Amino acid sequence: MSRELHLLAFGNTRSAGPWRHPDIDNSTAGVRRALIERAKAAEAGGFDALFFADGLNYGPPATWPYKITEDFEPLTTAAALSSVTEHVGFVVTGSASLAHPYHLARQLLSVDHLSGGRTGWNLVTSFARAAADNFSAAGVVDHDERYRIAEEAIEVVTKLWDSWGPDTIIEDRSAGIYNDVSRIRVPNHHGRHFDVAGPIGAARSAQGRPVIFQAGSSPTGRDFAARHAEVIFTSHGTQRGAREFYTDIHRRATLAGRERPPLVTPSLRFIVGSTEEEAHRAERAAYEYFSPEYQAAWLLEVDVDVTGADLDGPVPAGAFPDGTETHQTALAGYRALAADGSPTVREFLYRTVNGWGANVVGSHEQIADRLEDWFTSGAADGFVLSDSGLPGQFELFVEQVVPLLRKRGLVRHEYRGTTLRDHLGLPVPQRDEVSA
Numbered sequence: 001m002s003r004e005l006h007l008l009a010f011g012n013t014r015s016a017g018p019w020r021h022p023d024i025d026n027s028t029a030g031v032r033r034a035l036i037e038r039a040k041a042a043e044a045g046g047f048d049a050l051f052f053a054d055g056l057n058y059g060p061p062a063t064w065p066y067k068i069t070e071d072f073e074p075l076t077t078a079a080a081l082s083s084v085t086e087h088v089g090f091v092v093t094g095s096a097s098l099a100h101p102y103h104l105a106r107q108l109l110s111v112d113h114l115s116g117g118r119t120g121w122n123l124v125t126s127f128a129r130a131a132a133d134n135f136s137a138a139g140v141v142d143h144d145e146r147y148r149i150a151e152e153a154i155e156v157v158t159k160l161w162d163s164w165g166p167d168t169i170i171e172d173r174s175a176g177i178y179n180d181v182s183r184i185r186v187p188n189h190h191g192r193h194f195d196v197a198g199p200i201g202a203a204r205s206a207q208g209r210p211v212i213f214q215a216g217s218s219p220t221g222r223d224f225a226a227r228h229a230e231v232i233f234t235s236h237g238t239q240r241g242a243r244e245f246y247t248d249i250h251r252r253a254t255l256a257g258r259e260r261p262p263l264v265t266p267s268l269r270f271i272v273g274s275t276e277e278e279a280h281r282a283e284r285a286a287y288e289y290f291s292p293e294y295q296a297a298w299l300l301e302v303d304v305d306v307t308g309a310d311l312d313g314p315v316p317a318g319a320f321p322d323g324t325e326t327h328q329t330a331l332a333g334y335r336a337l338a339a340d341g342s343p344t345v346r347e348f349l350y351r352t353v354n355g356w357g358a359n360v361v362g363s364h365e366q367i368a369d370r371l372e373d374w375f376t377s378g379a380a381d382g383f384v385l386s387d388s389g390l391p392g393q394f395e396l397f398v399e400q401v402v403p404l405l406r407k408r409g410l411v412r413h414e415y416r417g418t419t420l421r422d423h424l425g426l427p428v429p430q431r432d433e434v435s436a
Contacts, residue, residue, distance in 0.1 A: 005375045005410040006382025006424060007402075008091065008265060009042055009394065011035070011050030011081075014071040015353075016063070016294035018286070018389030031070040038394060039081045042088050045398035046412055048423040049089030049120060051213075051233065051384050052077060056098060057130035062297030062307065075107050082115035089420035091120035091213050096153035097146045098126045098135045104153070105160035106200045108210050117206030117419035121157075122213040122233060125150050128301050147220050152191045154212070154228055159187035161209045162431050163199030207419035208428035214262075217245070217329040226252035229262040230426055233384055235329075235357035236266050237336060242358075242379035263381040263424060268371070269354035271361045271388050272396050283361045286388035287350060295349040302330040311346040330356065354386055364400035371401075372410060 013034040019026050025033070042050055052074035059067055078090035092111065094104050104121070112119035125146035126132065132140045141149070168183040187198035214229035216222060225232050226249055236242035246264050253261035271286060273279030296307050306319045315338040320331065333356025338348050351359070360370045374380045387393035405411045421428060 007047045008049045008051050009385045011052045014068045015389040016066050017289045017291040019068045023391045039085050041398050043085050045402045049091050051091045054093035060300045066291045066294035079111050079114050087415045089118040091122050093122040095126040096123050096150035101153045101156035105157040109202050112205045112210045120211035120213050144220050147224050149193050152193050156189050156196050160198050160200045164203050165431050207421040211420050227256045231263045234266050235355050239379050265382045265384050266380050267357035268383045269359045269386045272367050276363050279361050292346050292349040304334050309345045312344050315348050367401050368404040
C-alpha cells in the first residue's frame with residue numbers, strides 16, 4: 001500500500017476566548033453535544049482519531065478569570081464518545097511521571113476494549129508545578145529525570161497489558177476454569193520508581209495494545225520517542241524545521257534498532273473558507289474573540305512572562321529565561337515566535353494559540369496544498385489539526401478540504417479496518433515485545 005496522509009484532530013472543544021461567541025452553548029449539555037458532533041464529523045471525514053490534550057491542573061491562577069470549565073477528562077470522554085461512533089479512534093493524554101502506571105494500564109486498556117480497539121495513549125511527562133501539587137509530588141523533578149521515570153512507567157504498563165495472551169482464556173465451562181493460570185504473566189516489577197505486582201485482569205486488546213503516541217522534542221525526548229513511540233505528536237512553526245525533525249527522528253529510530261520509524265504528525269491550526277477572502281474574514285473573527293489575557297497567563301506555566309506588558313508594544317526582552325527545566329522545546333518555540341517579524345505582544349499571544357506550531361489561513365484549495373506540500377516533502381506523515389474554535393470551522397474542513405485530499409489520492413475514501421492500528425497502518429505488536 002502506498003504512503004497515506006493521516007488526519008487527526010484535537011477533540012477538545014473548549015478554548016479561552018471563542019466561548020464568548022454568541023452561537024456557542026457553554027452549558028454542560030452544550031459541551032456534550034459539541035463533543036458528539038465533533039466525533040461524528042471526524043468519522044464522516046475518515047479521520048484516524050481525535051486527539052485529547054490534557055493538563056492535570058486548572059492552570060496558573062492568573063488564567064482562572066478567563067478559562068472555561070467542562071473540558072472533560074480524556075479517558076471518560078473517549079469511553080463515552082466510543083459508544084456513538086464506530087470507526088474513529090481516540091488518543092488520550094496520560095502522564096507517565098505523575099499518574100501511577102497500574103491505573104494508566106488498566107484505564108487505557110478498559111477504554112481500548114470499550115471502543116473495540118480504537119484507543120491510543122499520548123504519553124507525556126508533566127512539567128507544571130500546579131499539576132505536581134495535585135498529586136502529592138514534592139515539586140517538579142528536572143527534565144531528564146522525568147524521562148527516566150517515563151522509561152520505567154512504559155515498561156510497567158506494557159508488562160501489565162501483556163499479562164493475558166491470546167491463549168490465556170480457555171473458558172472451560174464443564175471444569176469451571178476460565179483462565180489457564182500457567183499462561184498469565186505476573187509482572188512482579190520492582191524498579192527504582194515503581195513496585196507493581198500485577199497482573200491486571202483484562203484480555204488482550206483487539207489491536208494488541210493501545211497505540212503509543214509521544215510528544216518529546218528535546219534531545220532527551222527525541223531519543224525516548226525514537227525508542228518507544230509509534231506516532232509522534234510535535235509542533236513546528238516552519239516546514240524546514242519540521243523536515244529537520246522528521247529526518248532526525250528517522251535517524252534516531254534506526255540507531256535504536258527499529259525497523260520501522262514512528263509516524264510524525266505535527267500540529268497545524270487552520271482557518272478555512274470557500275475563498276481566501278472568506279478565510280481571512282474568519283481569521284479576523286477568531287482574532288476578535290481570542291483572549292490575550294488568558295494566553296499571557298497560561299504562558300507562565302512554561303516560564304514565559306509577558307504579563308503586565310503593553311499589548312500593543314514589543315515583546316519584552318526579559319520575557320524569556322535563559323533556560324528551563326519545565327518545557328525546553330516550548331521555551332525555544334515561543335522565543336522563535338516572538339523573534340519572527342517583531343510582533344506586538346498582542347500579535348505574539350495570538351500566534352501562541354496553537355502553541356509554537358504552524359498556522360495556515362486560506363481557501364480549501366490552499367489548505368489542501370499546504371498539507372500536501374508538507375506531506376510530500378518529508379515534513380510530516382499526517383497532522384493533528386486544530387481550528388479557531390469558532391462554530392462551523394471543523395465541519396467546513398470535513399466538507400471542503402477532505403474531498404480535495406481524497407481526489408488527490410492522499411487520504412482514503414473509507415475505513416479499511418476497525419482498530420486505530422488499522423487506520424494508521426501499524427502492525428499488531430507481539431506479546432513478547434517490550435516496546436513498540
